[in-house]
Amino acid sequence: MAEEVRLVEAFLAAAEQRDRALMARLFPPDAEVREPDSLPWGGVHRGLEGFLQLVRTLYGAFAWLEVKVEGMMGRDGRVVVWAVIEGRTRGGRTFSMPVLEDWRIEGGRIRAVIPHYFDTAAMARLAADQ
Numbered sequence: 770m771a772e773e774v775r776l777v778e779a780f781l782a783a784a785e786q787r788d789r790a791l792m793a794r795l796f797p798p799d800a801e802v803r804e805p806d807s808l809p810w811g812g813v814h815r816g817l818e819g820f821l822q823l824v825r826t827l828y829g830a831f832a833w834l835e836v837k838v839e840g841m842m843g844r845d846g847r848v849v850v851w852a853v854i855e856g857r858t859r860g861g862r863t864f865s866m867p868v869l870e871d872w873r874i875e876g877g878r879i880r881a882v883i884p885h886y887f888d889t890a891a892m893a894r895l896a897a898d899q
Contacts, residue, residue: 773843773874777850780879781838784824793817795879802882807889809896830896833857836868848872854886858898866892 776795783791798816802823805811809830814823828834834856841850850870857863866887873881886892 771843771848772877773846773848773872774841776874776877776879777841777843777848777872789817792820796820797878800879800881802884804884805886805889808886808893831856832859832861843872843874846874848874854892856895858895860898862895862898864891864895 780792780795782788783795796817800816800820802814802820803812804814804823810823810826814820834854836852836854838850838852841848843849848871850872852868852870853865854868855863855865868887869885871881871883871885872879873883
């Protein structure tokens with residue numbers, strides 16, 4: 770398994786366990802998540818605090834949300850994560866949408882995460898379903 774994949778797995782496990790110390794070591798202040806501007810949580814989110822605020826905003830937009838990682842592969846400083854986002858809108862609609870994430874790794878730390886949703890327009894409509 771690529772070293773980059775182990776790093777992403779470690780970060781996701783730390784996030785699940787709410788291990789902020791490990792998360793901070795792996796996601797430095799200049800790392801960023803670049804979400805599509807067309808989404809309510811869109812924009813560039815920097816550092817661990819930016820990442821955590823993004824997670825709060827994303828999960829807060831729905832009555833229930835879960836991201837299920839289905840696989841990863843990585844090499845040469847990049848990891849592709851394929852996942853499915855499942856949830857229920859505040860208006861009661863359930864949904865499932867595939868997403869790919871492009872993780873950029875450098876020097877044993879995360880530099881950037883760039884999600885690619887299957888349908889950003891549908892995701893925005895789902896977030897607006899109250």
